[in-house]
Amino acid sequence: MKKLFIFFTTLVLTLSSVTFAMTPTYTNDAKFNRGVGNCCYYVDGSASGYANQISSAANNWEVTGYGWNPIYMTEVSSNYATHMDFYGRTPYTDSYLTGTIGAYTSYWNSNSTLVCNQTAFPTYDYFYTEIILNTNESASYDYRVAKHEMGHAFGLAHYLNHYSIMYPALGGMYVTTVQQCDHDTINYLYN
Numbered sequence: 257m258k259k260l261f262i263f264f265t266t267l268v269l270t271l272s273s274v275t276f277a278m279t280p281t282y283t284n285d286a287k288f289n290r291g292v293g294n295c296c297y298y299v300d301g302s303a304s305g306y307a308n309q310i311s312s313a314a315n316n317w318e319v320t321g322y323g324w325n326p327i328y329m330t331e332v333s334s335n336y337a338t339h340m341d342f343y344g345r346t347p348y349t350d351s352y353l354t355g356t357i358g359a360y361t362s363y364w365n366s367n368s369t370l371v372c373n374q375t376a377f378p379t380y381d382y383f384y385t386e387i388i389l390n391t392n393e394s395a396s397y398d399y400r401v402a403k404h405e406m407g408h409a410f411g412l413a414h415y416l417n418h419y420s421i422m423y424p425a426l427g428g429m430y431v432t433t434v435q436q437c438d439h440d441t442i443n444y445l446y447n
């Protein structure tokens with residue numbers, strides 16, 4: 257049986273309120289408290305198998321094809337003071353990776369306390385994020401996954417629009433790249 261690959265972070269959205277007009281409904285107005293103009297990310301050895309997916313995601317968010325946004329990504333070799341840290345884990349080493357969970361993002365303060373539980377989206381600004389990829393799930397290597405989780409790290413929640421990289425499941429996401437609505441939400445948050 258084909259497994260449904262879903263992303264862990266959950267948010268209740270009412271379909272009736274979702275429109276294609278650009279009022280960003282898929283953010284809690286929480287974001288990196290130091291912006292994204294010098295966004296440093298670190299890929300742990302445990303996530304080295306995703307190096308291409310992660311760099312592709314960084315490039316896509318920088319240059320979306322929909323005009324300017326403030327994102328500038330730099331890969332660095334340690335997780336000191338980074339915005340995003342990528343780790344590969346399995347359900348045996350991470351209790352959040354249960355069922356069909358392929359990846360999730362968690363949000364942290366500068367003193368390394370959690371801003372919110374991994375099952376929720378942040379409601380206030382945060383200092384850094386951790387992106388956990390389930391190395392036991394082949395679908396986690398899909399290039400859309402790193403782009404989707406990076407969107408969460410920037411502060412985007414789920415969006416029940418099949419033409420958004422923030423659609424909450426791969427089966428049902430009709431796009432492979434960051435879309436205008438995703439791009440516009442970055443500008444809404446950070447400009």
Ligand SMILES: [Zn+2]
Nearest residue numbers: 263264265424
């Ligand atoms: Zn998600």
